[in-house]
Amino acid sequence: MSAYLAIENVDKSFSRGAAETKVLEDVSLAVEKGEFVTIIGHSGCGKSTLLNIVAGLTTATRGVVLLDEREVNAPGPDRAVVFQNHSLLPWLTAYENIRLAVDKVFAGASRAERHDWTLHNLGLVQMTHARDRRPGEISGGMKQRIGIARALAMQPKVLLLDEPFGALDALTRAHLQDQVMSLQETLGNTVMMITHDVDEAVLLSDRIVMMTNGPRATIGELLDIPLPRPRDRVALAADPVYLDCRQRVLQFLYERHRYVEAA
Numbered sequence: 001m002s003a004y005l006a007i008e009n010v011d012k013s014f015s016r017g018a019a020e021t022k023v024l025e026d027v028s029l030a031v032e033k034g035e036f037v038t039i040i041g042h043s044g045c046g047k048s049t050l051l052n053i054v055a056g057l058t059t060a061t062r063g064v065v066l067l068d069e070r071e072v073n074a075p076g077p078d079r080a081v082v083f084q085n086h087s088l089l090p091w092l093t094a095y096e097n098i099r100l101a102v103d104k105v106f107a108g109a110s111r112a113e114r115h116d117w118t119l120h121n122l123g124l125v126q127m128t129h130a131r132d133r134r135p136g137e138i139s140g141g142m143k144q145r146i147g148i149a150r151a152l153a154m155q156p157k158v159l160l161l162d163e164p165f166g167a168l169d170a171l172t173r174a175h176l177q178d179q180v181m182s183l184q185e186t187l188g189n190t191v192m193m194i195t196h197d198v199d200e201a202v203l204l205s206d207r208i209v210m211m212t213n214g215p216r217a218t219i220g221e222l223l224d225i226p227l228p229r230p231r232d233r234v235a236l237a238a239d240p241v242y243l244d245c246r247q248r249v250l251q252f253l254y255e256r257h258r259y260v261e262a263a
């Protein structure tokens with residue numbers, strides 16, 4: 001039996017004219033149900049490409065992705081994606097953006113059930129007060145929270161987060177990280193998240209997947225984060241286990257796999 005989410009021997013090549021670049025080579029990863037896995041690696045190594053393959057937005061050149069024993073070959077509501085820049089529809093309110101996804105995924109439920117479920121998910125991210133506001137009328141952090149609520153409302157088997165806090169200021173980012181940690185503890189979601197931020201990776205993850213530089217990027221190292229939950233960012237700042245994990249990721253990124261700017 002394969003893992004809940006199994007990425008098996010995945011290669012991905014892109015061609016431009018006659019030239020072909022192999023971005024990913026032989027990437028294999030097994031993610032357990034309820035696990036929070038973070039992918040970290042230098043810019044351009046292929047993190048988004050890998051996430052897009054799991055999302056079904058791109059197809060692998062070789063290899064396979066299995067989710068709950070089923071092969072992934074197209075996008076589906078069992079894999080909800082949250083991108084760095086919100087992808088909310090600007091003409092719809094926060095409520096309507098979530099409701100649209102709920103109507104699509106739970107078409108068989110009654111109107112009242114879909115309404116309640118939409119409100120429930122707005123409440124999960126503490127955005128009930130902004131239900132009637134459009135994306136242009138709320139802050140970046142609020143938009144990301146609505147995006148997360150929309151993703152959660154679909155009850156996906158796996159939540160795919162592509163640098164969801166990347167465009168936010170440090171304080172908003174910290175607040176959202178805490179919120180995502182607390183939601184994951186309550187809901188037990190399986191999460192695959194991309195980040196560039198070492199502290200974010202250590203704070204949130206059960207396991208960090210460190211990728212080598214591209215082209216032909218692959219998984220260089222896996223690091224278990226044995227910190228008990230719930231996690232408190234202030235207490236962890238001086239925790240020797242936290243500091244050791246942080247150091248190991250830094251060493252991988254800045255000593256063993258230093259980023260070399262293309263000439």
Ligand SMILES: Nc1ncnc2c1ncn2[C@@H]1O[C@H](COP(=O)(O)OP(=O)(O)OP(=O)(O)O)[C@@H](O)[C@H]1O
Pocket residue numbers: 014015023041042043044045046047048049050214
């Ligand atoms: N559709 C595409 N066509 C051609 N090349 C692509 C395509 N998508 C990605 N690439 C190339 O694949 C490589 C990996 O890109 P990708 O966006 O997956 O990296 P990344 O690690 O997520 O980068 P970043 O951290 O900067 O977001 C890059 O060299 C990029 O130019």
